[in-house]
Amino acid sequence: MNFDKFFQLAKEAGITESQIQIGRSTSTSIDLFHHEIENYSVNSSQSVIACGIYNGKFGSARTEKLDKDTFPYLINKIILAASKIEKEDAQPLFEGSNKYHKKNVFNAELEAIPLSKKLEDLKKLENLVYEQDKRVNEVEAGFAEISTASEFYNSHGLKLKQKRNYYYFSAYAVANDGKESKTNYEAFLESDYSKLNLEEMAKKVVTGAIAKFGGDTIESKKYPTVLRYDICSAFISAFLSSTIADEVQRHSSLLEGKLNTKVASSKLTIEEKPLVKNIFFTYFDDEGVATYNKAIVKNGVLKTYLYNRETAAKDGVESTGNGAWEGSKIGTSYNSIYVKPGKQSFEELIAPIEDGVYITDIMGLGTGMNTRSGDFSCQAEGFRIRNGKLAEPLNLITLSGNLLKMFKDLKGFSKEAKMTLGGTCLADAYIKSMNIGGK
Amino acid sequence: MISNALAKEVLNAALATGGDYAEIYLEQSDVESIVLDSGKIETVGTRQGYGAGIRILQKFRSVYGYTSDLSKKSLIKLATDLSASFEGERQIEVKNITKGKFKNVNPIKTHLMDVSADTRIAYLKECYEATKSVDPRIVRIQDALNFWKKNIRIYVAENENAKVFDTVEERGRLVMVAIAAGENNSIETSFEGPGASNGWEYFQSLDHKAKAIEVGKKAIALLSAKECPSGQFTVVIANGWGGVLFHEACGHPLEATATAKGLSVFSNSIGKQIASPIVSAWDDGTIENAWGSNSIDTEGVPTKKNELIRDGICVGFMVDRFNGRRLNMAPNGTARRESYKYAPTSRMSNTYIAAGKDNPEDIIKDTKLGIYVANFGGGSVEPTTGQFNFSASEAYIIRDGKICEMVKGCTLIGTGQEVLMNIDRVGNDLALGQGNCGSASGSIPVNVGQPTIRLSKITVGGRGGELK
Numbered sequence A: 001m002n003f004d005k006f007f008q009l010a011k012e013a014g015i016t017e018s019q020i021q022i023g024r025s026t027s028t029s030i031d032l033f034h035h036e037i038e039n040y041s042v043n044s045s046q047s048v049i050a051c052g053i054y055n056g057k058f059g060s061a062r063t064e065k066l067d068k069d070t071f072p073y074l075i076n077k078i079i080l081a082a083s084k085i086e087k088e089d090a091q092p093l094f095e096g097s098n099k100y101h102k103k104n105v106f107n108a109e110l111e112a113i114p115l116s117k118k119l120e121d122l123k124k125l126e127n128l129v130y131e132q133d134k135r136v137n138e139v140e141a142g143f144a145e146i147s148t149a150s151e152f153y154n155s156h157g158l159k160l161k162q163k164r165n166y167y168y169f170s171a172y173a174v175a176n177d178g179k180e181s182k183t184n185y186e187a188f189l190e191s192d193y194s195k196l197n198l199e200e201m202a203k204k205v206v207t208g209a210i211a212k213f214g215g216d217t218i219e220s221k222k223y224p225t226v227l228r229y230d231i232c233s234a235f236i237s238a239f240l241s242s243t244i245a246d247e248v249q250r251h252s253s254l255l256e257g258k259l260n261t262k263v264a265s266s267k268l269t270i271e272e273k274p275l276v277k278n279i280f281f282t283y284f285d286d287e288g289v290a291t292y293n294k295a296i297v298k299n300g301v302l303k304t305y306l307y308n309r310e311t312a313a314k315d316g317v318e319s320t321g322n323g324a325w326e327g328s329k330i331g332t333s334y335n336s337i338y339v340k341p342g343k344q345s346f347e348e349l350i351a352p353i354e355d356g357v358y359i360t361d362i363m364g365l366g367t368g369m370n371t372r373s374g375d376f377s378c379q380a381e382g383f384r385i386r387n388g389k390l391a392e393p394l395n396l397i398t399l400s401g402n403l404l405k406m407f408k409d410l411k412g413f414s415k416e417a418k419m420t421l422g423g424t425c426l427a428d429a430y431i432k433s434m435n436i437g438g439k
Numbered sequence B: 001m002i003s004n005a006l007a008k009e010v011l012n013a014a015l016a017t018g019g020d021y022a023e024i025y026l027e028q029s030d031v032e033s034i035v036l037d038s039g040k041i042e043t044v045g046t047r048q049g050y051g052a053g054i055r056i057l058q059k060f061r062s063v064y065g066y067t068s069d070l071s072k073k074s075l076i077k078l079a080t081d082l083s084a085s086f087e088g089e090r091q092i093e094v095k096n097i098t099k100g101k102f103k104n105v106n107p108i109k110t111h112l113m114d115v116s117a118d119t120r121i122a123y124l125k126e127c128y129e130a131t132k133s134v135d136p137r138i139v140r141i142q143d144a145l146n147f148w149k150k151n152i153r154i155y156v157a158e159n160e161n162a163k164v165f166d167t168v169e170e171r172g173r174l175v176m177v178a179i180a181a182g183e184n185n186s187i188e189t190s191f192e193g194p195g196a197s198n199g200w201e202y203f204q205s206l207d208h209k210a211k212a213i214e215v216g217k218k219a220i221a222l223l224s225a226k227e228c229p230s231g232q233f234t235v236v237i238a239n240g241w242g243g244v245l246f247h248e249a250c251g252h253p254l255e256a257t258a259t260a261k262g263l264s265v266f267s268n269s270i271g272k273q274i275a276s277p278i279v280s281a282w283d284d285g286t287i288e289n290a291w292g293s294n295s296i297d298t299e300g301v302p303t304k305k306n307e308l309i310r311d312g313i314c315v316g317f318m319v320d321r322f323n324g325r326r327l328n329m330a331p332n333g334t335a336r337r338e339s340y341k342y343a344p345t346s347r348m349s350n351t352y353i354a355a356g357k358d359n360p361e362d363i364i365k366d367t368k369l370g371i372y373v374a375n376f377g378g379g380s381v382e383p384t385t386g387q388f389n390f391s392a393s394e395a396y397i398i399r400d401g402k403i404c405e406m407v408k409g410c411t412l413i414g415t416g417q418e419v420l421m422n423i424d425r426v427g428n429d430l431a432l433g434q435g436n437c438g439s440a441s442g443s444i445p446v447n448v449g450q451p452t453i454r455l456s457k458i459t460v461g462g463r464g465g466e467l468k
Helices: A005-010 A070-084 A108-112 A116-131 A198-210 A229-241 A243-251 A309-315 A345-349 A404-406 B004-014 B072-083 B116-130 B200-205 B208-223 B242-253 B323-325 B359-364 B416-421
Strands: A013-033 A036-055 A057-065 A136-154 A159-176 A180-188 A223-227 A270-272 A296-298 A323-326 A331-332 A337-339 A355-363 A375-386 A389-402 A412-413 A425-426 A429-437 B021-037 B041-060 B061-067 B094-098 B138-157 B162-181 B187-192 B231-237 B281-284 B305-310 B351-353 B369-382 B385-399 B401-408 B410-415 B423-426 B431-439 B442-450 B453-461
Touching: A005 A013, A005 A036, A005 A070, A005 B351, A013 A070, A013 A116, A013 A243, A036 A345, A036 B072, A070 B041, A070 B116, A108 A159, A116 A136, A116 A159, A116 A198, A116 A404, A159 A198, A180 A198, A180 A309, A223 A229, A229 A270, A229 A309, A229 A337, A229 A355, A229 A404, A243 A309, A243 A331, A270 A355, A355 A389, A355 B385, A375 A412, A375 B385, A375 B410, A389 B281, A389 B385, A389 B453, A404 A412, A404 B138, A429 B021, A429 B453, B004 B041, B004 B072, B004 B094, B004 B138, B004 B162, B021 B116, B041 B072, B116 B138, B116 B162, B116 B208, B162 B200, B162 B208, B162 B242, B187 B385, B200 B401, B208 B351, B208 B401, B208 B416, B242 B281, B242 B305, B242 B369, B242 B385, B242 B410, B242 B416, B242 B442, B281 B323, B369 B410, B410 B416, B416 B423
Parallel strands: A036 B061, A057 B041, A223 A355, A337 A425, B094 B162, B231 B369, B351 B442
Antiparallel strands: A013 A036, A013 A136, A036 A057, A136 A159, A159 A180, A223 A429, A270 A296, A270 A337, A323 A331, A355 A375, A375 A389, A389 A429, A412 A429, B021 B041, B021 B138, B041 B061, B138 B162, B162 B187, B231 B453, B281 B305, B281 B351, B369 B385, B385 B401, B385 B410, B410 B453, B423 B453, B431 B442
16 A cells, blocks of 8 residues: 555645555464364454644544555545644644564564364374363364464554564363363464473373362452462453553542552562564554553552553653554553562462462452452352462452552562463562451 | 365365364454544554364364465465374265355445444444543543444354355444542442444434433542442342342353363253252343354354243253253354354353343342442453352342442352352343453453342442441
8 A cells, every 4th residue: 555645645635744654464274173173264364553743633443444545545534533632732643763673573484384284183182182181072272373463554654564473272171070170271372383281281281280280269358369370360461451541630540640659569569561572563653653562560569550652741751662453442451461479489479378279260359359449259160278388279259359458468479470362571479468258 | 254165175184084074264354443542532443363173083082273374285284283183084975065154144234344433433423522521520432433344254163064144243332431539549440331233323312412421420420439348238139230240140051161170160950959949040041132152163163042941940051062062952143253263162142041021120128238239340250160250240228129329349159059059039130241251262252131130138348347
């Protein structure tokens, strides 16, 4: 597409500055069931999002229909939106950062591995899961390979491009011991195919399901609680949503007025590292601002809010490179979060707990979390901790509390940090006490 | 979007290697959204979706692909690529394409997209003023009107006579959020989101100002609510949106997506008792102008009123074409998808527990100690184990047959099997509530519903200690 043409047409229509982004994605996925390919899918899509300044106001529009009418459509919709918006005048569009830390994260080797090899590995994964234990009676195994490319252009001449690709294998196991069914899910997301370890994945998914047999509830009270890394990441995300400057400026963040104050235990250090070379790598945001690595919380002290250009201007600071489309406006988001791990192994971490709970699954935190007050309540599963060791499984319990209080009660992390599928790298967390509901 | 002649070529390319069914799903969608933040127009958004999904079935195998390029070259390539995963001989050669017939269940007078931006804005400003008038402690108010229009064309080839279905889905939803700030930095949020597959007449008939006042009042009430107790209690659940419990705990496990592979707690349950004998339940995609209604599903099957549970006995599932093959059951108009980017599968539309005989006031009166859940935030379920959770956004203590103080932070957890059996009272006040359901084929609009019901016991999670 000729984007200069777009800038010219937009200018003629009275849009003084404009920006256009195009995203392309292709994917292939395969699902197995009972040793047969049940679903096979090949996909490709593209979409364009454009925005501009008209009479000093910001407007945007997006479409997946790319033809001769695309530019006039986008221009008309930008003008319509900008004509109605009642917010204060928009920031001028960005002219560019001094330096961009571009890296190549596209792995051509992954693309070169034939699909037949990936299918063979998927079949192997399915077999391995069945072979782990006689009680495994159903398995769903899946593979997907995704490749995305994004391009950014604006009328100031800023041109940025980035592409990435990755794959994932997933296994869902159902085990039945004659009395009850238990399930578990494992997924592995990477761009480097040599890191795939099917044996380990199969073992993990089955061990996880089997360990849940014979679970019971627990007496309702406060317990020392250890959150598995992926469970803790859900709470880290909820916490980070309060560091978004827009929420702070609108007085709806838990962390308003708390910059450079202690908001959590000194064991908590959260960094955003978008420039680490992994599948989450991003070197520019949706406003064209260069991203950079930074501490958000250091030893329990809140070091920065996350800004886009508009919220940064309001606070008289620079954008932190966190601008991201949120519907029809540029909101704020983050990428590649690293939570500093501790020094103890998991066994050492739980050793001092006489009677506690290890949470390995939660359901319903999305609706059970009031991100504005920090109060939460959700369903959970896990294991009892007795005399410093993991004991019997627990199910149908509830976990409730307040987000800020919970991170103030953080006693530490284990040393075994792992990356979640959502891009947060962290270890298991020990919280002094949490409300567990049961009988 | 494409001609019948091209569709025939694409279907025949898809069926070249022995597929016994092929389908092209084409979509052009427009979404318009106006958002007010604290009374000021924050965004006016438009989004256009455009693409096609091609699916080929061969016995128990399914291949699916999509593209946003609807050129002949692109569609033929996609159909050929997909068909390459089968190795058989052609079974079907499409010769004719005729128009499929169905009844329109969502008649519309004033199309939403014809309503001017200024009219929508004026409506939203009335909502804002109404919420704002409630209490100065309301610190932020969000109001939005979201309108969707989808032009859909589906080609279905099961034999040499393929069918084409053209349908338009139009929906609108009003979203109102109030945020109240109280002492000690406490912040509470409340939400209302009425919507319908209907025209502007729906919004004109809605008492939007009264609803906006309710949203404000609820946020203020939450500021002084105590924490919900935890333990096993008797719980009365209000009608309407309370039906999300049935949706999560019982609806999802009754979708053929889960039952066909034996992965649901209700697999092989047809003819068996799965609920208390006072429970009957339906999934009805044909309720006129309802939020979850469509005239046809996304594989071209007309929607139906499907009976799921009769007097506690499981009598049906929601069945799509593909999973119906394993179950040996005919598709019943429940195959839905968010967009062309998803293959269709069996999903709920308007799903509810049917009205019973009890007066709702009597249900409360007959409850000595328990919790009254007036509204839920949402929830989720694991269909294989039946475990579910719901968080209540508005709940009260019931003491000596009376609704007493409000409590917050309340979660109900249990298994679908258990909760269905534990329903001991069913009211006569059936109502529906609107939501969006996310599952295998994306996020789709659904109505949940029920009359007031009582659960003899269920686990409640909260931070308020014992129930007294």
